[in-house]
Amino acid sequence: MSRDPRYDVLFEPVRIGPVVTRNRFYQVPHCNGMGYRDPSSLAMMRAIKAQGGWGVVCTEQAEIHPSAEICPFIELRIWDEQDMPMLERIAACVHAHGALAGLQLCHNGMNAPNLYSREIPLGPVDLPVASGFLDPVQARAMDKRDIQDLRRWHREAAVRARRAGYDIVYVYAGKLFGGPMFFLSRRYNTRTDEYGGSLENRTRLLRELIEDVKDAVGDRCAVACRISVDELLGDQGLHASEAHEIVGLLAELPDLWDLTLSGWENDSQTSRFSQEGYQEPFVRGIKQLTSKPVVGVGRFTSPDTMVRMIREGILDLIGAARPSIADPFLPKKIEEGRIEDIRECIGCNICVSGDYTMSIMRCTQNPSMGEEWRRGWHPEWIRPRHAQARVLIVGAGPAGLEAAMMLGRRGYEVTLAERGVQLGGRLVQERLLPGLSAWGRVVDYRASQIAPMPNVAVYRDNELGVEDILGFGAEHVVIATGAHWRRDAVARALLAPVPTDPAMQVLTPDDLMQGERPAARSVLLYDDDHYYMGGILAERLATEGFAVTVVTPAAEVSMWTRNTMEQPRVQRRLLELGVRIEPHRVLSAVRPGQVQVACCFTGRLHTLTAGALVMVSSRLPHNELSRALQLRTAQLRDAGILSVTTIGDAAAPGTIAAAVFAGRRYAEELGVSAVPGAVPFRREVAALAPLDLSALPGMPGSAPRPGERD
Ligand code: ADP
Ligand code: SF4
Numbered sequence: 001m002s003r004d005p006r007y008d009v010l011f012e013p014v015r016i017g018p019v020v021t022r023n024r025f026y027q028v029p030h031c032n033g034m035g036y037r038d039p040s041s042l043a044m045m046r047a048i049k050a051q052g053g054w055g056v057v058c059t060e061q062a063e064i065h066p067s068a069e070i071c072p073f074i075e076l077r078i079w080d081e082q083d084m085p086m087l088e089r090i091a092a093c094v095h096a097h098g099a100l101a102g103l104q105l106c107h108n109g110m111n112a113p114n115l116y117s118r119e120i121p122l123g124p125v126d127l128p129v130a131s132g133f134l135d136p137v138q139a140r141a142m143d144k145r146d147i148q149d150l151r152r153w154h155r156e157a158a159v160r161a162r163r164a165g166y167d168i169v170y171v172y173a174g175k176l177f178g179g180p181m182f183f184l185s186r187r188y189n190t191r192t193d194e195y196g197g198s199l200e201n202r203t204r205l206l207r208e209l210i211e212d213v214k215d216a217v218g219d220r221c222a223v224a225c226r227i228s229v230d231e232l233l234g235d236q237g238l239h240a241s242e243a244h245e246i247v248g249l250l251a252e253l254p255d256l257w258d259l260t261l262s263g264w265e266n267d268s269q270t271s272r273f274s275q276e277g278y279q280e281p282f283v284r285g286i287k288q289l290t291s292k293p294v295v296g297v298g299r300f301t302s303p304d305t306m307v308r309m310i311r312e313g314i315l316d317l318i319g320a321a322r323p324s325i326a327d328p329f330l331p332k333k334i335e336e337g338r339i340e341d342i343r344e345c346i347g348c349n350i351c352v353s354g355d356y357t358m359s360i361m362r363c364t365q366n367p368s369m370g371e372e373w374r375r376g377w378h379p380e381w382i383r384p385r386h387a388q389a390r391v392l393i394v395g396a397g398p399a400g401l402e403a404a405m406m407l408g409r410r411g412y413e414v415t416l417a418e419r420g421v422q423l424g425g426r427l428v429q430e431r432l433l434p435g436l437s438a439w440g441r442v443v444d445y446r447a448s449q450i451a452p453m454p455n456v457a458v459y460r461d462n463e464l465g466v467e468d469i470l471g472f473g474a475e476h477v478v479i480a481t482g483a484h485w486r487r488d489a490v491a492r493a494l495l496a497p498v499p500t501d502p503a504m505q506v507l508t509p510d511d512l513m514q515g516e517r518p519a520a521r522s523v524l525l526y527d528d529d530h531y532y533m534g535g536i537l538a539e540r541l542a543t544e545g546f547a548v549t550v551v552t553p554a555a556e557v558s559m560w561t562r563n564t565m566e567q568p569r570v571q572r573r574l575l576e577l578g579v580r581i582e583p584h585r586v587l588s589a590v591r592p593g594q595v596q597v598a599c600c601f602t603g604r605l606h607t608l609t610a611g612a613l614v615m616v617s618s619r620l621p622h623n624e625l626s627r628a629l630q631l632r633t634a635q636l637r638d639a640g641i642l643s644v645t646t647i648g649d650a651a652a653p654g655t656i657a658a659a660v661f662a663g664r665r666y667a668e669e670l671g672v673s674a675v676p677g678a679v680p681f682r683r684e685v686a687a688l689a690p691l692d693l694s695a696l697p698g699m700p701g702s703a704p705r706p707g708e709r710d
Helices: 005-011 039-051 081-095 144-163 180-184 199-217 240-250 303-311 322-326 330-335 350-356 398-410 426-430 437-450 466-472 509-513 532-543 559-564 567-576 624-630 633-638 656-669
Strands: 014-016 019-021 025-027 056-063 100-106 138-141 168-173 222-228 256-260 294-296 317-320 390-394 413-417 456-459 476-479 483-485 505-507 522-527 547-551 580-582 585-591 594-599 605-609 612-616 619-621 643-646
Touching (some): 005 330, 039 056, 056 081, 081 144, 144 168, 144 199, 168 180, 180 199, 199 240, 398 437, 398 456, 559 567
Parallel strands (some): 256 294, 390 476, 522 547
Antiparallel strands (some): 594 605
16 A cells, blocks of 8 residues: 555655754654663664654653752663663664654753752752652752853763764753753742843753754754743743743754643643644744744644644644554554554553653553563564464453454464453443543554454354353463452452441442442542542543542542543542542441541541442452363363463453553463563663672772762
């Protein structure tokens, strides 16, 4: 197939200062939870994006100096020669597949608590650091010498970046991550010298840094400036008209403008709260202020939207972080006219949770994300089958669908049997919840990939029992039968069922999703799950006119959604809908019309009135089939069944991302014999530095200390 000529414009080369990108697909810098700890995983992940056709592939922020590091978060560092090999490897991986490599230099300024380096953080003024964990650390107001140092650190880091092979080097002043943004900000920068006051003064540092970096490497590298165009704080924050003025002041200075919203939660909004292209109103008009190319993001997955961005003069380059994570081959698929093969990002921000939890990034749609180097997985290819074999998969939820699709690609003869008439498992109902319709793409993508496969047969409305499985004639059986929500309160806070009077109506999320409703208007929703389900059901019930009280042992509703950066939006929406929130409370007794709750700290009891209780506690796996089959060893053997494997929620209920991963893992590992006891993935362990056991620190004759001369 060839590409639709409507999309030709996306494949035009664009000059960025001294370099030229082969097309308009630009993977903007994004964090990934790998950073300096997992450099080869990181390098391979970037390599695959270059292979997938992105014209530019950038690193995440690379901390330029120990005076600004954001431990415990794991980013890149470009402090000295020690960091060079990993940075060189990333650039080489990107170049190997024809893309330009960008490196986002970053001095985090007063975003950095410096918990690792223990240096005093630097900012425009004396204030507590703006870090993630309310760290008891204050930044020091920078004096002129600090500013000179900062400029020098940028120059030195830029020279290293060029030496490491990068084509585009950033000066980062966005999202309150890039330290110069604190200088741009009226509310942070109350200085009275030439770096504070007027917008021109507040822009001075950024201007100097761009000039310095251009001076240092501009002959060979493009210098990009990344700023935030709005903080969504009204007059309190940096807003669009100010951002326009900043771009107006520095218009021709950088070789590229990279536009973001601030903070990160506004930049990477989820599909629950915003649509594709949500940044358009903020970036519109900026391109007209400069002749330099402009890149912006907005969860772009539709090539028509991308083309419109170019044609309407809003952007020159289509920026993407999440769409490039969900589908590293998005550009190639557009180029090859395979639009229906695009694995569209669902906007769930599970990827973001990797950075927030300091673990290797994962993606709901792309289970190979983060596993490219350590497990050898690829987003598009999988090794051929080990031998001819029939595989029966029971259950077509995310786990079963992914397993069927990837086993199909390997060439196995696959049968997927689903009890329901629709494919999708938990997502059949969950995609109907408020704001979650885009999550249905997990099902639609897989169902549409499976449909034309001659070796994958799908049977809906087909509940299988033990005898059906034994009689089917498959060599391998996969049980992907999912899970259901518990009706008691057993989860984290309570490990035994709470005493419950049967006269009280108790509903589970499954009941509500299947259309049952509380018989009374006042509803108490107990949430000891803490991800999206409790908050979303409270929203649904409140919208339908129920008077909802959310009781949770946590401090906030849907507390885990902090890791997807949704929590403040969830809480605001519920409060605006009139939902009452009772934090730090655990269920104690359920009586008709009343629920007794205990304070998590004092145990003091409170009674709340409610006509119905919605229990969002934990889930139980549907593992009856697996258990029954395990007991039938002889029959399994007689039936020629070589393996029975339980995957996804049926093994242990988890996220949709975990179920998709489980399906992929099964497909990857079928027919492969594992080395007993071996760690199932590669990892990098820090190389040990020489250490003289006879010379203890501080003793006469011990070696000079780091950063000191003899
Ligand atoms: P996961 O997230 O692990 O994929 P889901 O709960 O989303 O799990 O999907 C499990 C699917 O398995 C559901 O669609 C359910 O209807 C189906 N299922 C459960 N038991 C059977 C069975 N005995 N035969 C066929 N399908 C089943
Ligand atoms: Fe998109 Fe979710 Fe994947 Fe992130 S985890 S890239 S938001 S599908």
